[in-house]
Amino acid sequence: MNNKEFIAKLSQKNGMTIAETSTNVDALTTVITEHLKDGDTINISGFGVFESKMRKERISVNPKSGQRMLIPPKIVPSFRPSVKLKDKFKEAE
Amino acid sequence: MDTKLNHSDLSALLAKDNSLSQSKAELFTKTFFDIIIEGLEKDGIVKINGLGTFKMVDVASRSSVNVNTGEKFEIKGHRKLSFTPADSLKEKVNQPFAMFEPVEVNDDYVDEDVENNEIVTEEQTTQTTEIEDENVTSAPVTEIEDKEVDNSISQEEEQQQKKEEEKIESVEESNIAEPKSTPIVEKEIKTVTNNSSRKYRVWGFYLLLTLLIVGTYIYVYKYNIEKPATDVVAVVKPEKQIKNIVEEKRQTDKNEKKVTADTVQNNKTVEEVKQAVNVEPTGNEQFFITKELESLPLANITLKDTTMYECVGNIAIHKVGANETLTKISLKYFKDKKLWPYIVKHNNMQNHNQLEIGMELSIPRLIPKK
Numbered sequence: 001m002n003n004k005e006f007i008a009k010l011s012q013k014n015g016m017t018i019a020e021t022s023t024n025v026d027a028l029t030t031v032i033t034e035h036l037k038d039g040d041t042i043n044i045s046g047f048g049v050f051e052s053k054m055r056k057e058r059i060s061v062n063p064k065s066g067q068r069m070l071i072p073p074k075i076v077p078s079f080r081p082s083v084k085l086k087d088k089f090k091e092a093e
Numbered sequence: 094m095d096t097k098l099n100h101s102d103l104s105a106l107l108a109k110d111n112s113l114s115q116s117k118a119e120l121f122t123k124t125f126f127d128i129i130i131e132g133l134e135k136d137g138i139v140k141i142n143g144l145g146t147f148k149m150v151d152v153a154s155r156s157s158v159n160v161n162t163g164e165k166f167e168i169k170g171h172r173k174l175s176f177t178p179a180d181s182l183k184e185k186v187n188q189p190f191a192m193f194e195p196v197e198v199n200d201d202y203v204d205e206d207v208e209n210n211e212i213v214t215e216e217q218t219t220q221t222t223e224i225e226d227e228n229v230t231s232a233p234v235t236e237i238e239d240k241e242v243d244n245s246i247s248q249e250e251e252q253q254q255k256k257e258e259e260k261i262e263s264v265e266e267s268n269i270a271e272p273k274s275t276p277i278v279e280k281e282i283k284t285v286t287n288n289s290s291r292k293y294r295v296w297g298f299y300l301l302l303t304l305l306i307v308g309t310y311i312y313v314y315k316y317n318i319e320k321p322a323t324d325v326v327a328v329v330k331p332e333k334q335i336k337n338i339v340e341e342k343r344q345t346d347k348n349e350k351k352v353t354a355d356t357v358q359n360n361k362t363v364e365e366v367k368q369a370v371n372v373e374p375t376g377n378e379q380f381f382i383t384k385e386l387e388s389l390p391l392a393n394i395t396l397k398d399t400t401m402y403e404c405v406g407n408i409a410i411h412k413v414g415a416n417e418t419l420t421k422i423s424l425k426y427f428k429d430k431k432l433w434p435y436i437v438k439h440n441n442m443q444n445h446n447q448l449e450i451g452m453e454l455s456i457p458r459l460i461p462k463k
Contacts, residue, residue, distance in 0.1 A: 001132035003142045009132070013124050024121055027111045028103070029143035033185050035098055042098045047126040048174075052186050059198055072193030077145075077186045079176030085130065089149065090171045 036077050048081040133174065145178040402432070404439050404457035413452040419445060426456045435459060 001009075011021040032050060035042055041051040057073045098106075100122060108118035129147055132139040137149040154170035184191070411422055423433035437445040439457040 001136045001139045003140050006128060006132060006139060006141060009128050010124060013128065014121060024107070024111060024113070025125070025141065026143060028107055028122065028125060029141065029182075031103065031106050031110065032144060033182050036182070036186050037188065040096050040098055042103060044100050044103070044122075044126055047130070068198040070196045070198050072190060072195065074187045074190045074193070077178040077182050079145075079147075079178075081174040081176075085174060088130075089133075089174060 033077075044082075046082060046084055048079055048085060050077065050079050052076065053078050137172075141179075143179055143181055145176055145182060148175050148177070149173070150175045401462055402435060402459040403462050404435055405460050406458050407455045408458050409456045411454045411456055413448055413450055413454060415450055417448070417450075419448060422454065422456070427459060432459065 007018055007022050007025060010016075010025065011018045014021065016024070032042055036050060036052045039052055041049055043049045052075050055074050055076055058071050060069050060071055061067070062069070101119065104119040104122045105115065107113060107122060108115045111118075113121065129139050129141075133147055133149055139147045141147075149172045152171050152173050154167055156165055156167050158165055178186075408426060411426070413422070419433035419436055420430040423436060424430040427435075434445075435457055436454055440454050
């Protein structure tokens with residue numbers, strides 16, 4: 001399911017036009033990104049948790065050339081599915 | 094910052110931004126995530142622009158061990174939800190560290206710990222050498238230790254005792270061995286300092302050994318306290334020396350005149366020795382003694398040397414120049430600086446300490462005595 005299909009399905013379910021839903025989806029994603037940027041966690045019950053994590057700096061070695069690179073620290077957005085969702089997919093197998 | 098948002102917070106924010114009613118917004122967010130789950134169940138992948146991709150990942154079955162019972166069991170293969178954030182989301186979240194870029198690290202950076210260790214070992218070795226300097230008499234022992242690392246401690250102790258005995262004997266032989274032993278001691282100190290580089294690796298072991306040996310030496314030294322005292326006494330007491338010399342003279346059937354002359358001279362040298370000994374701090378600081386003893390060899394060795402040579406006639410007459418000493422003159426004519434007392438004896442000098450410029454000295458021909 002790509003973005004187009006997703007928006008089509010969402011508009012269908014909410015009784016909105018595709019243009020409306022796409023602006024709403026954009027608005028929702030910007031809200032999520034803004035809060036992740038601020039270091040907030042977004043907990044959606046039954047789905048999972050969006051959070052931003054700090055990765056420390058590290059030295060990586062290129063196995064071919066043996067070149068050592070210092071990788072700078074960074075903040076990474078991450079998603080943790082809820083236990084409920086996890087179990088759902090486990091059972092589905 | 095660091096606040097927790099839930100479903101209703103999110104929909105409230107959405108309503109505020111987009112002029113949606115609260116109920117509509119809540120419905121929208123609910124359906125938003127529901128459709129994601131739905132899409133995942135159907136296709137296994139949902140892509141949302143500006144947020145990222147949700148994807149189902151197969152996890153193969155693997156065996157594991159129960160930590161409590163140690164039993165092996167199999168974790169069954171299952172599907173797992175993974176989320177890869179979109180580049181735009183990544184960039185925005187990582188904005189505080191955006192200016193950093195990977196930097197190549199130089200390989201030839203020096204490990205500081207190693208350097209520190211080296212410094213420490215250097216300090217330690219200097220400490221050990223200091224200890225050895227203080228206990229100069231124990232220097233032979235440390236020498237043994239250097240040469241025969243593999244020997245057991247008991248062997249070393251035996252050897253050390255032997256060395257001591259030798260030393261004591263040599264001391265009793267009218268101080269001849271003593272001045273010889275002092276240069277040896279100096280050499281030993283040098284060798285010890287040279288070997289200090291070799292000690293780097295096992296300095297701890299060495300330090301322990303040296304302490305042990307020094308301890309035993311001091312123990313033995315306390316018991317034999319009279320013997321080290323005798324080297325001082327022997328130096329101080331002229332009578333003993335004279336006796337020795339007289340005995341030697343008798344053995345070699347010398348005529349008595351020369352004996353007396355010798356003894357007179359010996360008395361002088363002994364006086365000199367006395368002065369030297371008086372200067373010394375008594376006994377304990379042996380390092381200073383050895384320093385003083387460096388000046389003694391001349392006086393002591395000549396005691397025996399005078400019995401070994403005979404003065405027969407003159408080789409030359411020497412006029413004393415500036416900055417000349419008896420030892421220099423001796424070195425010039427006899428090629429041995431220790432033989433200066435013969436010049437004193439031959440010239441019947443009353444006070445050999447005062448050599449005047451322009452003084453004429455007759456240099457004797459020295460023939461080894463039988």
